[in-house]
Amino acid sequence: MDFDAIILAGGRSSRLGGSPKSALMFDGATLLERSLMAAAGARHTVVVGPEPGVLPGGVLTTREDPPFAGPAAGIAAGLAALRETDPADMLLVLACDMPRVDDAVNALLDALPGAAADGVMASSADGRRQPLAGFYSTAALERAVQEAAARNALVHGSVFALLASLDVQAVVVPAGSTDDVDTWDDAAALGVAVREQ
Template sequence: MDFDAIILAGGRSSRLGGSPKSALIFDGATLLERSLAAAAGARHMVVVGPEAAALPAGVLTCREDPPFAGPAAAIAAGLDALRGAGRADLVLVLACDMPRAGDAVRALRAALPGGADGVMASSAEGRLQPLAGFYGTAVLERAVRAAAARNALVHGSVFALLASLDLQAVAVPAGSTDDVDTWDDAAALGVAVREP
């Protein structure tokens, strides 16, 4: 199955005092490294966010416009960065703040093709996580164009962006979409700041 991957790593981390989530450590690797590993097998990967150090060769980078414009704008920027790369029919959208995202991605891949337009992670409690999903590239691009025409990308809702897509919710392993928004979240998930 051919797919590309957009890794979202551009948030302000305001509830973490500005510490970049992508640089936090879980099980010996940064959250960005874990996200890239979760997306292994992608034809092309793009990290949307501030310049990251020591990315693997071939990983693209870009920034949402304006910076900190939110995940809908970041998805649009990621799609634009992939435009010249001979894109795949599917794109994995993955936030970099879920330390166990690899388990979710494996479950999502196993469920493909799923809905007509893709699959989105769902927790055991039924909580949908749109930043862990495989989406049809062409339909996602159409949704981005429509949102841009409504001026709804900057600080826009990802659920609203995806509302026109026919998606299947896929139950993923417990904890695999738990994310780090606060230091309490980090402590509960075993995520820490790298020691100097």
């Protein structure tokens, strides 16, 4: 299936003392590298955030405006960058702080055929949804971003609010596949560490 990908890597990591989540290590790769691997089937991929370092050829980079404006603004910036390509009909949106997200992406891909009109979003077995692990209709997401921008609701806006008008199906993904790193306790529990210098 044809899709593009936006990887969100623009947070302040304030609960990690400013250590960029994207550069933390899991199983021999940075969290950004893990996200890029999870999105490997994408036609075009854009990383939204500060200077990400060396990226695979063809991966685009951009920044949310203003910097650190949150994931809704990051999605808008990613969509703007993808407009310069020939955008696919579907878009994978991923936060870069989920070390095992490849399992979630595979489950979402499997569920896409015959899913709700505007895509699928990861959910835990107990119903906790993760909007930053989902496949969404590019056209529907573009409309939602335009509507949010008209209401000045992108900067520090809620991603759930951004997606509220979309017909999206929640898909239960493997346990632990959307566990994210917000604190050093999270990092320790998930086996995520700072890269050795």
